[in-house]
Amino acid sequence: MRGITGLLTGLLFGAGLALSGMTDTAKVIGFLNVFGGWDPDLMWVMSGALVVTLIGTPLVLSKTKPMFDAAFSLPLATTVDRRLVAGAVLFGMGWGLWGYCPGPAVAALAYGDISTVVFCIAMLVGMWLAGKSGLTISRLQQ
Template sequence: MRLLSAFVVGLIFGVGIAISGMINPAKVLNFFDIAGTWDPSLIFVMGGALVTTFIGYRVVLRRDKPAIEERFQLPTARDIDARLVGGSAVFGIGWGIAGFCPGAAVPALGSGKVEVVGFVAALLVGLWVARLVQAKQAGRKAMA
Protein backbone atom coordinates (compact mmCIF):
# COMPACT_ATOMS: atom_id res chain seq x y z
CA MET A 1 0.00 0.00 0.00
CA ARG A 2 2.87 2.39 0.81
CA LEU A 3 4.43 1.85 -2.60
CA LEU A 4 1.10 2.37 -4.35
CA SER A 5 0.40 5.59 -2.43
CA ALA A 6 3.91 6.89 -3.20
CA PHE A 7 3.33 6.12 -6.88
CA VAL A 8 -0.06 7.89 -6.93
CA VAL A 9 1.28 10.97 -5.12
CA GLY A 10 4.31 11.09 -7.42
CA LEU A 11 2.08 10.72 -10.46
CA ILE A 12 -0.20 13.56 -9.33
CA PHE A 13 2.84 15.75 -8.64
CA GLY A 14 4.41 14.94 -11.99
CA VAL A 15 1.19 15.64 -13.90
CA GLY A 16 0.80 18.93 -12.04
CA ILE A 17 4.37 19.96 -12.85
CA ALA A 18 3.83 19.05 -16.51
CA ILE A 19 0.49 20.87 -16.78
CA SER A 20 1.95 23.98 -15.14
CA GLY A 21 4.79 24.00 -17.67
CA MET A 22 7.49 23.80 -15.00
CA ILE A 23 9.24 20.95 -16.83
CA ASN A 24 10.24 23.58 -19.38
CA PRO A 25 13.46 25.19 -18.09
CA ALA A 26 12.89 28.27 -20.29
CA LYS A 27 9.70 29.02 -18.34
CA VAL A 28 11.60 28.94 -15.05
CA LEU A 29 14.54 30.94 -16.40
CA ASN A 30 12.13 33.55 -17.77
CA PHE A 31 10.80 33.99 -14.24
CA PHE A 32 14.28 35.06 -13.17
CA ASP A 33 14.65 37.43 -16.14
CA ILE A 34 12.81 40.36 -14.57
CA ALA A 35 14.25 42.97 -16.96
CA GLY A 36 13.62 40.89 -20.09
CA THR A 37 11.15 38.13 -20.90
CA TRP A 38 9.72 37.88 -17.38
CA ASP A 39 7.09 35.15 -16.93
CA PRO A 40 5.26 35.36 -13.57
CA SER A 41 3.58 31.93 -13.86
CA LEU A 42 6.05 30.36 -11.39
CA ILE A 43 4.62 32.61 -8.67
CA PHE A 44 1.18 31.11 -9.25
CA VAL A 45 2.52 27.55 -9.18
CA MET A 46 4.37 28.23 -5.91
CA GLY A 47 1.40 30.08 -4.46
CA GLY A 48 -0.89 27.17 -5.28
CA ALA A 49 1.56 24.78 -3.64
CA LEU A 50 1.77 26.93 -0.50
CA VAL A 51 -2.01 27.20 -0.17
CA THR A 52 -2.44 23.46 -0.74
CA THR A 53 0.27 22.62 1.80
CA PHE A 54 -1.06 25.10 4.36
CA ILE A 55 -4.55 23.63 4.20
CA GLY A 56 -3.34 20.03 3.83
CA TYR A 57 -1.16 20.12 6.95
CA ARG A 58 -4.00 21.53 9.03
CA VAL A 59 -6.43 18.85 7.82
CA VAL A 60 -4.06 15.87 7.98
CA LEU A 61 -2.38 16.71 11.30
CA ARG A 62 -5.76 16.65 13.06
CA ARG A 63 -5.62 12.88 12.75
CA ASP A 64 -3.99 10.75 15.44
CA LYS A 65 -1.74 9.04 12.90
CA PRO A 66 -1.29 8.80 9.14
CA ALA A 67 -3.31 6.28 7.13
CA ILE A 68 -0.34 4.16 6.05
CA GLU A 69 2.42 4.83 8.63
CA GLU A 70 2.61 4.33 12.37
CA ARG A 71 3.37 7.99 13.06
CA PHE A 72 3.84 11.32 11.33
CA GLN A 73 7.43 11.96 10.23
CA LEU A 74 7.85 15.70 10.56
CA PRO A 75 11.14 17.60 10.66
CA THR A 76 12.28 18.61 14.13
CA ALA A 77 15.41 20.63 13.32
CA ARG A 78 14.89 24.38 13.52
CA ASP A 79 18.49 25.56 13.37
CA ILE A 80 19.62 27.81 10.54
CA ASP A 81 23.19 26.64 10.13
CA ALA A 82 25.90 26.71 7.45
CA ARG A 83 24.74 23.38 6.04
CA LEU A 84 21.18 24.66 5.51
CA VAL A 85 22.28 28.01 4.05
CA GLY A 86 24.95 26.39 1.85
CA GLY A 87 22.58 23.74 0.56
CA SER A 88 19.92 26.34 -0.17
CA ALA A 89 22.45 28.47 -2.04
CA VAL A 90 23.65 25.53 -4.15
CA PHE A 91 20.04 24.58 -4.90
CA GLY A 92 19.14 28.15 -5.91
CA ILE A 93 22.23 28.64 -8.05
CA GLY A 94 21.68 25.32 -9.81
CA TRP A 95 18.02 26.12 -10.38
CA GLY A 96 18.89 29.55 -11.76
CA ILE A 97 21.54 28.16 -14.11
CA ALA A 98 19.75 25.04 -15.35
CA GLY A 99 16.10 26.05 -15.02
CA PHE A 100 15.34 22.72 -13.34
CA CYS A 101 14.71 21.80 -9.76
CA PRO A 102 14.78 18.11 -8.82
CA GLY A 103 11.00 17.97 -8.48
CA ALA A 104 10.49 19.14 -12.05
CA ALA A 105 13.45 17.29 -13.56
CA VAL A 106 12.18 13.81 -12.74
CA PRO A 107 8.86 14.24 -14.60
CA ALA A 108 10.77 16.03 -17.39
CA LEU A 109 12.75 12.82 -17.97
CA GLY A 110 9.70 11.71 -19.95
CA SER A 111 10.52 14.37 -22.55
CA GLY A 112 13.64 12.40 -23.52
CA LYS A 113 15.74 15.59 -23.78
CA VAL A 114 19.46 15.10 -23.28
CA GLU A 115 19.79 18.16 -21.01
CA VAL A 116 17.24 16.68 -18.61
CA VAL A 117 19.13 13.40 -18.44
CA GLY A 118 22.36 15.34 -17.86
CA PHE A 119 20.76 17.37 -15.07
CA VAL A 120 19.38 14.28 -13.32
CA ALA A 121 22.76 12.53 -13.67
CA ALA A 122 24.49 15.57 -12.13
CA LEU A 123 21.85 15.60 -9.39
CA LEU A 124 22.53 11.96 -8.55
CA VAL A 125 26.30 12.55 -8.51
CA GLY A 126 25.74 15.55 -6.22
CA LEU A 127 23.66 13.45 -3.84
CA TRP A 128 26.36 10.79 -3.80
CA VAL A 129 29.12 13.35 -3.09
CA ALA A 130 27.02 14.93 -0.32
CA ARG A 131 26.61 11.54 1.35
CA LEU A 132 30.34 10.91 1.14
CA VAL A 133 31.05 14.29 2.74
CA GLN A 134 28.49 13.64 5.48
CA ALA A 135 29.97 10.21 6.20
CA LYS A 136 33.45 11.70 6.38
CA GLN A 137 32.28 14.44 8.76
CA ALA A 138 30.49 11.87 10.92
CA GLY A 139 33.70 9.82 11.06
CA ARG A 140 35.69 12.87 12.19
CA LYS A 141 33.17 13.62 14.95
CA ALA A 142 33.27 10.01 16.13
CA MET A 143 37.08 10.11 16.36
CA ALA A 144 37.09 13.37 18.35
Protein backbone atom coordinates in the same frame (compact mmCIF):
# COMPACT_ATOMS: atom_id res chain seq x y z
CA MET B 1 -4.44 1.15 -1.07
CA ARG B 2 -1.14 1.64 0.74
CA GLY B 3 0.49 -0.41 -2.00
CA ILE B 4 -0.02 2.20 -4.72
CA THR B 5 -0.21 5.51 -2.84
CA GLY B 6 3.34 6.33 -3.92
CA LEU B 7 2.37 5.90 -7.55
CA LEU B 8 -0.89 7.88 -7.24
CA THR B 9 0.75 10.84 -5.49
CA GLY B 10 3.61 10.79 -8.02
CA LEU B 11 1.12 10.82 -10.91
CA LEU B 12 -0.71 13.84 -9.44
CA PHE B 13 2.56 15.66 -8.82
CA GLY B 14 3.89 14.96 -12.33
CA ALA B 15 0.58 16.01 -13.90
CA GLY B 16 0.70 19.24 -11.91
CA LEU B 17 4.24 20.02 -13.06
CA ALA B 18 3.49 19.36 -16.74
CA LEU B 19 0.13 21.18 -16.70
CA SER B 20 1.70 24.25 -15.10
CA GLY B 21 4.54 24.38 -17.63
CA MET B 22 7.25 23.86 -14.99
CA THR B 23 8.88 21.06 -17.01
CA ASP B 24 9.98 23.80 -19.45
CA THR B 25 13.36 25.20 -18.36
CA ALA B 26 12.70 28.42 -20.31
CA LYS B 27 9.65 29.18 -18.13
CA VAL B 28 11.62 28.65 -14.91
CA ILE B 29 14.51 30.81 -16.12
CA GLY B 30 11.87 33.36 -17.17
CA PHE B 31 10.51 33.48 -13.60
CA LEU B 32 13.99 33.97 -12.15
CA ASN B 33 14.74 36.67 -14.75
CA VAL B 34 13.16 39.48 -12.72
CA PHE B 35 15.37 42.12 -14.32
CA GLY B 36 14.43 40.98 -17.84
CA GLY B 37 11.14 39.74 -19.32
CA TRP B 38 9.72 38.34 -16.07
CA ASP B 39 7.40 35.33 -16.43
CA PRO B 40 5.11 35.13 -13.36
CA ASP B 41 3.81 31.57 -13.97
CA LEU B 42 5.97 29.88 -11.31
CA MET B 43 4.51 32.31 -8.77
CA TRP B 44 1.02 31.09 -9.69
CA VAL B 45 2.13 27.47 -9.34
CA MET B 46 3.56 28.14 -5.89
CA SER B 47 0.42 30.07 -4.92
CA GLY B 48 -1.86 27.21 -5.95
CA ALA B 49 0.26 24.63 -4.14
CA LEU B 50 0.62 26.75 -1.00
CA VAL B 51 -3.12 27.45 -0.72
CA VAL B 52 -3.61 23.70 -0.45
CA THR B 53 -0.68 22.93 1.88
CA LEU B 54 -1.20 25.94 4.18
CA ILE B 55 -4.81 24.90 4.78
CA GLY B 56 -4.34 21.14 4.51
CA THR B 57 -1.20 20.53 6.58
CA PRO B 58 -2.64 21.56 9.98
CA LEU B 59 -5.77 19.50 9.26
CA VAL B 60 -3.76 16.38 8.38
CA LEU B 61 -1.34 16.83 11.28
CA SER B 62 -4.24 17.14 13.73
CA LYS B 63 -4.63 13.37 13.27
CA THR B 64 -2.56 11.21 15.61
CA LYS B 65 -1.09 9.22 12.73
CA PRO B 66 -1.26 8.87 8.94
CA MET B 67 -3.65 6.36 7.36
CA PHE B 68 -1.08 3.72 6.43
CA ASP B 69 1.80 4.20 8.85
CA ALA B 70 2.41 4.27 12.59
CA ALA B 71 3.57 7.90 12.75
CA PHE B 72 4.23 11.02 10.69
CA SER B 73 7.83 11.26 9.40
CA LEU B 74 8.57 14.96 9.75
CA PRO B 75 11.91 16.80 9.75
CA LEU B 76 13.14 17.42 13.30
CA ALA B 77 15.66 20.22 12.69
CA THR B 78 14.37 23.65 13.67
CA THR B 79 17.39 25.96 13.67
CA VAL B 80 18.50 27.94 10.64
CA ASP B 81 22.18 27.01 10.28
CA ARG B 82 24.98 27.59 7.79
CA ARG B 83 24.38 24.22 6.11
CA LEU B 84 20.81 25.16 5.29
CA VAL B 85 21.75 28.55 3.87
CA ALA B 86 24.85 27.34 1.99
CA GLY B 87 22.88 24.43 0.54
CA ALA B 88 20.09 26.74 -0.60
CA VAL B 89 22.62 29.10 -2.24
CA LEU B 90 24.30 26.25 -4.18
CA PHE B 91 20.95 24.77 -5.17
CA GLY B 92 19.66 28.17 -6.32
CA MET B 93 22.78 28.66 -8.47
CA GLY B 94 22.31 25.31 -10.22
CA TRP B 95 18.58 26.00 -10.61
CA GLY B 96 19.30 29.37 -12.28
CA LEU B 97 22.02 27.94 -14.53
CA TRP B 98 19.83 25.22 -16.05
CA GLY B 99 16.18 25.84 -15.11
CA TYR B 100 15.39 22.56 -13.35
CA CYS B 101 14.96 21.79 -9.68
CA PRO B 102 14.71 18.07 -8.75
CA GLY B 103 10.94 17.57 -9.35
CA PRO B 104 10.76 18.95 -12.88
CA ALA B 105 14.12 17.35 -13.76
CA VAL B 106 12.83 13.87 -12.92
CA ALA B 107 9.39 14.54 -14.47
CA ALA B 108 11.04 15.76 -17.70
CA LEU B 109 12.72 12.37 -18.12
CA ALA B 110 9.39 11.65 -19.85
CA TYR B 111 10.61 13.71 -22.83
CA GLY B 112 13.71 11.57 -23.39
CA ASP B 113 16.15 14.46 -23.85
CA ILE B 114 19.72 13.32 -23.28
CA SER B 115 20.58 16.58 -21.48
CA THR B 116 17.89 15.85 -18.85
CA VAL B 117 19.31 12.37 -18.28
CA VAL B 118 22.77 13.91 -17.84
CA PHE B 119 21.37 16.53 -15.44
CA CYS B 120 19.66 13.87 -13.31
CA ILE B 121 22.78 11.68 -13.12
CA ALA B 122 24.90 14.71 -12.18
CA MET B 123 22.29 15.59 -9.53
CA LEU B 124 22.62 12.12 -7.98
CA VAL B 125 26.41 12.42 -8.02
CA GLY B 126 26.07 15.83 -6.34
CA MET B 127 23.88 14.29 -3.62
CA TRP B 128 26.42 11.51 -3.13
CA LEU B 129 29.28 14.02 -2.94
CA ALA B 130 27.37 16.04 -0.34
CA GLY B 131 27.12 12.92 1.80
CA LYS B 132 30.81 12.15 1.28
CA SER B 133 31.73 15.69 2.30
CA GLY B 134 30.56 14.92 5.82
CA LEU B 135 28.66 18.22 5.90
CA THR B 136 25.12 16.86 5.74
CA ILE B 137 22.94 16.10 8.73
CA SER B 138 21.57 12.57 8.99
CA ARG B 139 18.12 11.79 7.64
CA LEU B 140 16.85 11.21 11.16
CA GLN B 141 17.84 14.70 12.23
CA GLN B 142 16.36 16.28 9.15
